[in-house]
Amino acid sequence: MSSADNPASVNSQSHSINSSAYDLVVVGGGIIGAWTAYKAGKRGLKILLLDAQKIGSGASGGLLGALMPHMPERWDGKKQFQFEALEDMPLEIAQLQNETGIDCGFNRCGRLAPIMNETKRGQMLGHGANVDEFWLGKYQWQIVDQPFETDWPSADKAICGLVYDSLSARVNPRGLLNALRSAIIKDDNITLLEGTALTSYDAEAKQAFLSDGQSISFSHIVLSAGNNTFGFIAPELDVATLALGRPIKGQAAMLSADIDPDWPIVFDNGVYVISHGNGKVAIGSTSELEFSDPYATDQKIDDAIKRARELCPLIKDAPVIEKWAGLRPRAAGRDPLIDVMPDHPNVIVSTSGFKITFGVAHKMADVAIEHVMGKLTTTVPDSFKIAAHLAKARRAEIQDNLS
């Protein structure tokens, strides 16, 4: 398999635009738009995938790639949707890898989370009481007394043991994006246009207007432009863009360290330590609502690296090879936002997911394509729908007005 380069750094290789109408225009080549275009291509649709910069140039082009399940308790539609997506992922990735020869770095490595006190240990035991019912007896959620490997994490950090789950996994975000890009370029059904943005669209006239002055006819359009999606739909929903969805800055880092690629993710108090194999360990991530430069790294990631080194002493001297910052899209309700626009069933919105997007994007793509084909068969939780996000956005607007 070839190495997983950063897709955003690959030279743009766009097809020339064909002037006839497209069945589907996909706006944004992040993890959501790339899966959507790739999977729609398999259905024989004629697709234009647009990216203002390049595939993987937004939040998706980062370093971490944690695929962390929700806890196996208080089960609901959102947890079921994510569980099914995480279950499907190895097969989806295997198909993509076979097709492209590009390694996506998927590994169901599990996760260890240290427990610092007895109260927490009791709570963690409680969270997993019904694991076999919700995770279908296939994956574990258990309390272990010691790390499996010395200093992964340090036993000092796990005074009251650790929670281990075997459903958590990781993927190499850039490897996955690179594989999707490679498959998209090979697919004659898909035209990839990088370096060109959607400026506006007219749902009734079925026209998309692009930054290079072209207008494109479409039957359906999927708005998967990450944070920029909110600006396209908020005016039509009559809500403030920032109330509907706002960017949350995050910083992450890659260290050079030879850690077994099968070792579990270590997660403690917001800090992830992920062995990606090939001598690389990812650290993340910060969550910042306030920031001056969205793409600058600063002391906050250095603090996270320090905590990661204390957590996992095996990386205490590992050199930092990259630091990275990006903006996560977060819709008002935090959950993914996937729905058709009111009155315009040919306009599909697909964004957000916040910290779980990599584990669900392929299933969000299925939902978007089902909307395009006019037959929704996947069960979509109400909390993913526009109405739920809009209700939260309106509450946020009222609070802002009162404060």
Ligand SMILES: Cc1cc2nc3c(=O)[nH]c(=O)nc-3n(C[C@H](O)[C@H](O)[C@H](O)COP(=O)(O)OP(=O)(O)OC[C@H]3O[C@@H](n4cnc5c(N)ncnc54)[C@H](O)[C@@H]3O)c2cc1C
């Ligand atoms: C530090 C950090 C760590 C993270 N860690 C994880 C993790 O471990 N696991 C996880 O699941 N998630 C994680 N996330 C979140 C995850 O990266 C995002 O939720 C996800 O990448 C969002 O994907 P997207 O496709 O919606 O948006 P993006 O990746 O932002 O893609 C949007 C694309 O749209 C393009 N675009 C924008 N406007 C236009 C326009 N007008 N016309 C055409 N194209 C346009 C952009 O160029 C961009 O390529 C992390 C995020 C950060 C910042």
